[in-house]
Amino acid sequence: MSRKAKxxxxxxxxxxxxxxxxRRREEEKERKIPSWVYRVAxxxxxxxxxxxxxxxxxxxxxxxxxxxxQERVVGLGIGDGYPVPITGSxxxxxxxxxxNGEITMxxxxxxxxxxxxxxxxxxxQHSFSFPVLRLAGGRxxxxxxxxKGYQIETRTKTILRxxxxxxxxxxxxxxxxHYALLTESTDYLGRLxxxxxxxxxxxxxxxxxxxxxxxxxSADGSQALVCGVYAEGGAFASSLYLIDLNSSQTVEPAAxxxxxxxxxxxxxxxxxxxxxxxxxxxxxxxxGSVVQYGYGxxxxxxxxxxxxxxxxxLSPYSNAASGKLVLLDSxxxxxxxxxxxxxxxxxxLSGNTVAVLVDGTVYAYSIAxxxxxxxxxxxxxxxxIALANESSVYILGVSEIRMASLxx
Numbered sequence: 544m545s546r547k548a549k550x551x552x553x554x555x556x557x558x559x560x561x562x563x564x565x566r567r568r569e570e571e572k573e574r575k576i577p578s579w580v581y582r583v584a585x586x587x588x589x590x591x592x593x594x595x596x597x598x599x600x601x602x603x604x605x606x607x608x609x610x611x612x613q614e615r616v617v618g619l620g621i622g623d624g625y626p627v628p629i630t631g632s633x634x635x636x637x638x639x640x641x642x643n644g645e646i647t648m649x650x651x652x653x654x655x656x657x658x659x660x661x662x663x664x665x666x667x668q669h670s671f672s673f674p675v676l677r678l679a680g681g682r683x684x685x686x687x688x689x690x691k692g693y694q695i696e697t698r699t700k701t702i703l704r705x706x707x708x709x710x711x712x713x714x715x716x717x718x719x720x721h722y723a724l725l726t727e728s729t730d731y732l733g734r735l736x737x738x739x740x741x742x743x744x745x746x747x748x749x750x751x752x753x754x755x756x757x758x759x760x761s762a763d764g765s766q767a768l769v770c771g772v773y774a775e776g777g778a779f780a781s782s783l784y785l786i787d788l789n790s791s792q793t794v795e796p797a798a799x800x801x802x803x804x805x806x807x808x809x810x811x812x813x814x815x816x817x818x819x820x821x822x823x824x825x826x827x828x829x830x831g832s833v834v835q836y837g838y839g840x841x842x843x844x845x846x847x848x849x850x851x852x853x854x855x856x857l858s859p860y861s862n863a864a865s866g867k868l869v870l871l872d873s874x875x876x877x878x879x880x881x882x883x884x885x886x887x888x889x890x891x892l893s894g895n896t897v898a899v900l901v902d903g904t905v906y907a908y909s910i911a912x913x914x915x916x917x918x919x920x921x922x923x924x925x926x927x928i929a930l931a932n933e934s935s936v937y938i939l940g941v942s943e944i945r946m947a948s949l950x951x
Contacts, residue, residue: 622662626943630655630666636889636927638676639939646929646937646944647683649676654685654696657944659931665698679762680718682740686711695722695742703742709734713757715808721745721764725755735769737788746788753782759808759816765789768816768827770805771796781805783818783825783833798825798833809848815873817853819846824855826875834875841867845899849892852878852910856887856899868899870910879913893930898949900928905936907949919947 631650638649645664647656651674656665671687678684682702686693689710695702709726712733716722720740728734731749735758739745745764753771760767769784781803782796803820810816814829823837824846838857844866845856851873858866866886870879881899889900898907903925907917919936921928927939931946938945 620660620662622658622660624661625946626940627657627661627663628943633941634926634939636939638674639927639929639937640676640678641891641893641929641931641937642678642681644931646931647676647678648939648944649674649683649685654683656698659935659946661946665696667694667696667701669694675714677714677716677722679716679760680720682716682720682722684714684716684722686714686724688712693724705742707736712755715758715760715767717760717764717810718762719764721760723758723760723767725758725769732773733771735767735786737764737767739764746786748786748794756781757805757808757818759810761810761814761816762812766810768808768810768818770808770818770820772804775801778802779804781818781820783827785816785827785831797827797831798835800825800835806843807846809853811848811851811873813851813873815851817848817871819843819848819853819855824853824871826853826871826873828874836869836871836875836877844887845890847890847892847897850894852892852897854890854892854897854899856883856890858886862886866901868897868908870897879908879910881908881913888925889927891928891930891936894933896930896933896949898928898930898936900925905938905947905949907936917949919949921945921947 629650631652634648634650640647645656645658654667658664669685671692673688675686675688681697683696691706694704707724707726709728711724711726713725723737726734728749731751733750733755735748735755737746750771753773755769756772757770758767765788767786767788771782772779780801783798784794785797786794803822805818805820807819816827818825821843823835825833825835827833841857841859844858847854853871855869863886866883868881868887872878883901885901887899887901891898895910896907897910898905900921903921903923905919905921905928906915908915921938922940924941925938929937931937934949936947936949
């Protein structure tokens, strides 16, 4: 059909049909991302890449360059927004983690990463019965708790799928790609094995007096915090180990805590660390001293750690109509104690913001002064939350992921 004939055909017909065509063309223009957006994005990537490569020129390799560019390209694009259905049937609260504004989760079948627009950046299948997620520096360690399988993932590829020598009791990953596995041992009660980012064995230590249950690695992978559990007087007790991964010296406990079971561990960028237990939290200061904060008989409901702050959600008893959110700083001191109108079901940290989930509502407080500055409805089925930044939060529902604004 000639251009003139095509114009004649489109210009004829009913006014309603012409209006529908016009509206369709306008909608297509709105949906289409302008080409200048991509050009600007490419320029920014090249500029930032140049800066990053110059700063990190000593450790520059062709593989690192390729990985860096791939990560940024995958992050481009816009999704269809939230809510987003969960891939799989269930995501546990512990497997719902935000990093760099993105949300990464592990369901009973998949590891998935989404950006703030709901675009899927990564989807990898696993076959673990009890998957646990650990995330740092864009690398995900997913392991089968009580089994031997584990895998290392980035947004662009699977780094490794492997099997540990013994059943896995815990794990950790550092920002530089080093990772650690706590496993059962036939000769000892348990073993810590640390690997480099290229999956070479960096360090190994066997525990004879406790079962290693939780671990954290420093950002550079040079130190480890390991929490062990053992029986004492008919009750559980825990030991805390600070380990120099570049030393071959015998490791001794830095502290021990009676009637306490370790739950999780964090290592912060300022050199401090924290071990969260069911009866107390122990903070390791940057100087290496250990300071403990006891819960005074209150129950641990939730916790989080970031940037030298450890947030602990407590309630006086099960199904209580009240609770409190305690913030500990890197010296182990109580920075804030915020009263709550119900049990703190989940807590998350980002910058100067701490958010807590209470009875289907997200409350956002300033860490600096403890003032409530925003709240948002999370839904009655809300299981957990993860701050994308200081003004928005990801919400884990039973069957979907939602996002809410915290702008007051």
